[in-house]
Amino acid sequence: MADFDWLFFIEVLVGGLLSGVMYSLVAIGFVLIYKTSGVLNFAQGAMLLFAALTFVSLTERGISFPLAFIITFGVMVFLGVAIERTVLRPLTNKPPITLFMATLGLSYVIEGAAQLLWGTQIHGLDLGIEDLPFDVGGVYISQFDIFAAVVAAGMVALLSLFFRYTRIGLGFRAVADDQFAAIAVGLRLPWIWATVWAAAGVVALVAGLLWSARVGVQFSLSLIVLKALPVLVLGGFDSILGAIVGGLLIGASEKLAEVYIGEYFGGGIEGWFAYVIALAFLLVRPSGLFGQKLVERV
Amino acid sequence: MTILSTFKAAALAAGIAFTIALPAAHADEQYFPLQSYRVGPYAAGGTGFFGGFIDYLNLINTRDGGVNGVKLTWSEAETQYEVERGVEAYERLKSNPNVAAWNPLSVGIAYAMIDRITADTVPLITINHGRTDSSDGRVFPYVFPLLLNPYSETSGIVNYIASKEGGLESLKGKKIAVLYHGSPYGKETIPIYELLAQKYGFELQQIEVPHPGNEQQSQWLAIRRAKPDYVVLRGWGVMNPVALKTAAKTGFPVDHIIGNVWSNSEEDAIPAGEAAKGYTAITTQASGAEYPVVQEIVKTIYDAGKGNLEDKKRIGSVYHNLGIVNGILNVEAIRIAQAKFGKRTLTGDEVRWGFEHLQLDPARVEALGAKGLFHSINVTWDNHEGNGYVTFQQWDGAKWNVVSDWIAPDWALLRPIIEKSSKAYAAEKGIKLRTAEDAETATN
Numbered sequence: 001m002a003d004f005d006w007l008f009f010i011e012v013l014v015g016g017l018l019s020g021v022m023y024s025l026v027a028i029g030f031v032l033i034y035k036t037s038g039v040l041n042f043a044q045g046a047m048l049l050f051a052a053l054t055f056v057s058l059t060e061r062g063i064s065f066p067l068a069f070i071i072t073f074g075v076m077v078f079l080g081v082a083i084e085r086t087v088l089r090p091l092t093n094k095p096p097i098t099l100f101m102a103t104l105g106l107s108y109v110i111e112g113a114a115q116l117l118w119g120t121q122i123h124g125l126d127l128g129i130e131d132l133p134f135d136v137g138g139v140y141i142s143q144f145d146i147f148a149a150v151v152a153a154g155m156v157a158l159l160s161l162f163f164r165y166t167r168i169g170l171g172f173r174a175v176a177d178d179q180f181a182a183i184a185v186g187l188r189l190p191w192i193w194a195t196v197w198a199a200a201g202v203v204a205l206v207a208g209l210l211w212s213a214r215v216g217v218q219f220s221l222s223l224i225v226l227k228a229l230p231v232l233v234l235g236g237f238d239s240i241l242g243a244i245v246g247g248l249l250i251g252a253s254e255k256l257a258e259v260y261i262g263e264y265f266g267g268g269i270e271g272w273f274a275y276v277i278a279l280a281f282l283l284v285r286p287s288g289l290f291g292q293k294l295v296e297r298v
Numbered sequence: 299m300t301i302l303s304t305f306k307a308a309a310l311a312a313g314i315a316f317t318i319a320l321p322a323a324h325a326d327e328q329y330f331p332l333q334s335y336r337v338g339p340y341a342a343g344g345t346g347f348f349g350g351f352i353d354y355l356n357l358i359n360t361r362d363g364g365v366n367g368v369k370l371t372w373s374e375a376e377t378q379y380e381v382e383r384g385v386e387a388y389e390r391l392k393s394n395p396n397v398a399a400w401n402p403l404s405v406g407i408a409y410a411m412i413d414r415i416t417a418d419t420v421p422l423i424t425i426n427h428g429r430t431d432s433s434d435g436r437v438f439p440y441v442f443p444l445l446l447n448p449y450s451e452t453s454g455i456v457n458y459i460a461s462k463e464g465g466l467e468s469l470k471g472k473k474i475a476v477l478y479h480g481s482p483y484g485k486e487t488i489p490i491y492e493l494l495a496q497k498y499g500f501e502l503q504q505i506e507v508p509h510p511g512n513e514q515q516s517q518w519l520a521i522r523r524a525k526p527d528y529v530v531l532r533g534w535g536v537m538n539p540v541a542l543k544t545a546a547k548t549g550f551p552v553d554h555i556i557g558n559v560w561s562n563s564e565e566d567a568i569p570a571g572e573a574a575k576g577y578t579a580i581t582t583q584a585s586g587a588e589y590p591v592v593q594e595i596v597k598t599i600y601d602a603g604k605g606n607l608e609d610k611k612r613i614g615s616v617y618h619n620l621g622i623v624n625g626i627l628n629v630e631a632i633r634i635a636q637a638k639f640g641k642r643t644l645t646g647d648e649v650r651w652g653f654e655h656l657q658l659d660p661a662r663v664e665a666l667g668a669k670g671l672f673h674s675i676n677v678t679w680d681n682h683e684g685n686g687y688v689t690f691q692q693w694d695g696a697k698w699n700v701v702s703d704w705i706a707p708d709w710a711l712l713r714p715i716i717e718k719s720s721k722a723y724a725a726e727k728g729i730k731l732r733t734a735e736d737a738e739t740a741t742n
Contacts (some may be wrong), residue, residue, distance in 0.1 A: 120341030216569020219339040258516035271508030
């Protein structure tokens with residue numbers, strides 16, 4: 001172990017943890033919807049693409065950054081509500097697989113609509129945060145990654161406050177705990193669902209902007225969902241804390257695996273290594289680290 | 299967006315094939331079936347390339363009345379760059395009469411078409427890409443990886459790095475890392491880099507990036523630890539800007555990253571923003587709108603409102619100019635074949651003959667208004683690549699600037715390797731090697 005480069009190990013670990021935060025940002029959008037409606041929203045990646053493309057297209061048309069953000073915020077809220085009204089509400093009480101297939105179809109519709117409205121050209125997005133490293137005791141850390149981590153922490157804090165202290169947030173928690181009980185005490189389930197979809201749209205906007213600043217605003221943004229899936233399996237589909245912890249674990253382990261054992265498998269293993277971890281977790285803990293254990297009486 | 303373009307995009311988004319110009323219905327027409335991709339993840343490249351190709355065909359029709367009076371026609375089928383859609387489009391479009399050549403601009407679709415086009419005796423053009431060993435016309439009579447195959451690209455890049463270091467001898471002891479896309483396309487050059495490393499004595503590290511390449515932290519940390527002198531970026535799509543961004547993030551100098559031919563477009567550099575400034579990439583055709591042929595397209599086609607690109611700012615971009623050069627090569631092959639077979643509609647096999655005699659020296663390239671746009675081409679019956687020259691462009695934050703002379707890959711070194719591979723393919727498929735005599739005859 002004397003020859004082991006600990007500094008490099010720490011750099012890989014920190015880089016992985018910060019990458020994991022980016023995955024968590026996407027995963028949170030999934031969690032919000034799954035928690036209240038039990039739907040795995042496969043369209044979250046497409047929503048992310050739609051948000052980023054709308055935002056950058058507005059700024060390129062001369063609209064100021066804050067105004068473009070507000071308009072896109074409004075668009076994403078509208079999109080979330082529209083999805084609930086036109087797709088989910090008519091499918092209430094249908095089997096989960098039907099709802100999943102609906103979101104799968106929805107992702108294609110949103111991707112097509114995004115390109116239809118804003119074109120197919122690739123755009124750059126500069127949030128004004130430099131993606132350059134700074135040296136912390138010989139370890140390079142990206143300023144942008146730190147910024148993304150702060151944004152993620154802020155978003156989790158805001159969501160926590162929202163769900164703990166607002167009426168609609170409490171309603172959300174009630175629905176998440178027991179839908180039938182929530183209806184029985186007079187909560188309006190469609191209204192809560194619409195709010196949650198709108199919130200997922202806003203999460204998609206924040207995640208979309210951060211991912212776009214890193215990879216550009218382009219079609220492949222919608223593939224980011226593939227990064228979030230193992231995070232959800234690991235952390236649990238219905239836990240925001242799980243999405244954060246899952247993201248950190250997946251990010252760190254896939255980077256360490258790529259660097260330290262990748263060469264024994266020909267390299268390029270991080271794409272599937274995250275799924276190996278997710279599968280292993282499924283076998284021993286199907287509900288994930290923080291997910292609710294589902295007990296059904298038959 | 300105009301209402302018209304919105305409707306057009308709507309049709310595309312729905313995956314509906316649409317027709318820009320109706321397929322040939324008359325004997326004096328030559329038809330190009332276009333398996334284009336204008337929606338989906340690779341739409342930016344598809345709209346640029348097919349836009350440039352169509353613009354050039356349009357120029358020939360408008361300015362010259364076609365090729366010696368033979369009008370050029372085309373129709374498009376949307377593939378979204380997906381192989382199964384590309385094959386379906388092939389089966390659908392091939393029934394149109396007077397097919398000149400296929401130009402799918404997709405490695406996967408091209409691979410899937412080789413047996414089909416060989417049976418149908420119609421040329422398949424894979425400009426700058428495709429199977430390396432399809433350069434051997436003895437085994438692949440109808441496949442033309444014009445200008446550049448992956449091995450020539452590799453040799454061109456190594457020669458360029460050598461020129462920066464003071465010659466091929468100076469490569470000894472240098473370290474080069476190749477960051478490649480985790481796909482058959484990305485892996486195609488692994489053996490040739492190994493061969494060149496052995497020949498010139500440089501240390502080589504080849505690192506795979508899993509598809510699609512939107513996360514490269516660990517790869518670039520490995521690069522930082524290895525401290526190579528150069529990194530060759532053999533990327534595709536989102537992998538390219540992410541590589542440039544991550545390189546900046548890990549402190550690797552961007553002016554020591556050399557992009558391959560599918561990492562060389564505006565779409566690869568723009569999303570990376572400041573991180574792309576100083577990035578250099580190989581190309582067979584320079585970008586820019588100052589070339590006479592591009593100017594003619596602007597004057598004759600765009601000023602008349604008939605241009606194919608929605609955004610005029612993309613005129614002269616890398617993919618648009620590649621489409622124009624592809625148009626020149628297709629049209630000249632037809633012109634050359636007409637000189638032998640007559641000024642009429644040709645069969646696919648006759649067009650194949652034209653491609654096998656596609657010899658455009660710098661003087662002819664200048665006469666075509668393309669001096670500086672591309673160097674020359676010299677296709678023969680057994681060399682279907684045609685010894686294309688390469689040049690290198692550097693991104694200044696807004697556009698590409700040429701920073702090298704035209705450089706010749708080491709074709710003599712590469713040819714035996716290509717022949718070894720093509721002969722193995724021939725043996726596997728039971729193909730008898732063609733002779734020069736076989737190539738001279740064409741069915742009509």
